[in-house]
């Protein structure tokens with residue numbers, strides 16, 4: 445398939461790996477965080493870590509939208525699904541994420557709540573149009589990639605004059621999460637986590653562009669290379685970051701120029717700006733309360749906001765104690781550091797969110813990497 | 819759920835939609851987020867929406883970089 449196969453070519457991967465081996469300085473280490481779950485997935489699936497020299501290490505970041513949603517928000521979605529007359533719909537991965545008391549939307553569905561999986565936000569709007577006597581709540585999650593589709597859906601519901609379509613908004617922002625990691629005590633004071641550079645998101649960057657990363661490349665003196673999700677993209681980004689580190693540069697470079705520009709997608713950005721505003725803070729699994737990192741619906745579209753229509757519980761609920769997702773999302777621990785990994789916790793029976801989505805570090809490691817480390 | 823792949827636009831449909839082909843699988847996607855999409859373009863599709871067009875010239879440049887590594891043989 446065009447734009448896919450060429451970016452998975454094994455020979456080129458070998459040559460890139462050889463170049464990285466030649467260029468990495470044996471006298472130092474390179475700790476590179478891939479922010480996105482999409483990169484984590486590619487790294488595990490293609491065994492890219494095996495191609496890298498021992499002193500170039502990948503650290504998995506928190507960029508999996510399913511993984512970072514805290515238990516309290518899952519519980520709130522479950523609460524919404526149980527309200528009379530509600531149809532709750534969301535993307536497939538969300539159904540299996542464990543909330544508190546080992547409940548999940550899937551289990552609540554089995555108990556009789558009306559919960560549907562949708563592929564696109566427009567399916568959710570259609571559900572509302574087809575069920576005028578029900579309240580359809582779209583459980584919206586995700587980074588800058590899924591936010592514009594939510595905005596389109598609200599616009600469409602407004603155009604159709606629907607008064608039974610609501611959004612439970614959990615959209616979050618990538619740059620604030622990266623800043624939070626760089627500000628964390630592990631990185632800043634304790635030095636227990638070394639972070640030399642970042643691979644920047646692929647699809648998030650198609651929307652926001654490369655400009656938003658310039659601030660922390662400069663401020664925190666860490667190079668950033670935006671990369672596509674194919675294996676050669678990731679290797680090329682590693683090579684570019686090794687070069688920046690060797691030369692003492694900290695710039696934002698763009699490996700994914702075939703899809704990402706400096707300014708991103710103006711149409712999508714305008715839609716998001718029209719409909720959403722920043723929350724003062726939003727809780728992330730693993731990162732805690734992150735200032736100005738989440739979005740809510742603006743007053744002008746209040747009629748579509750589930751959090752205004754219902755008194756949605758806003759409790760902060762602790763993670764399952766044995767689950768290490770939080771530390772994994774901060775780059776402090778690896779999936780294999782978790783006692784439950786692969787024993788009690790598997791993709792079929794996930795104990796934490798990192799084991800649910802294919803981009804979660806635990807799921808990716810279980811699916812592609814479990815025999816390698818053993 | 820962030821995994822999204824470049825898909826070929828095969829037909830423009832009513833209501834700001836297009837038919838795309840991804841390795842023989844066709845589906846309808848929304849064009850609400852991108853302007854100026856034409857048949858023959860590749861778009862990156864995510865949760866049912868085209869997010870952006872793939873720039874063929876930039877893709878060639880990236881691929882050429884790796885091809886060059888091969889030709890010079892400098893790194894093997």
Ligand code: SF4
Nearest residue numbers: 768769782789796806
């Ligand atoms: S293996 Fe399961 S329980 Fe352990 S950190 Fe990963 S998701 Fe949490």
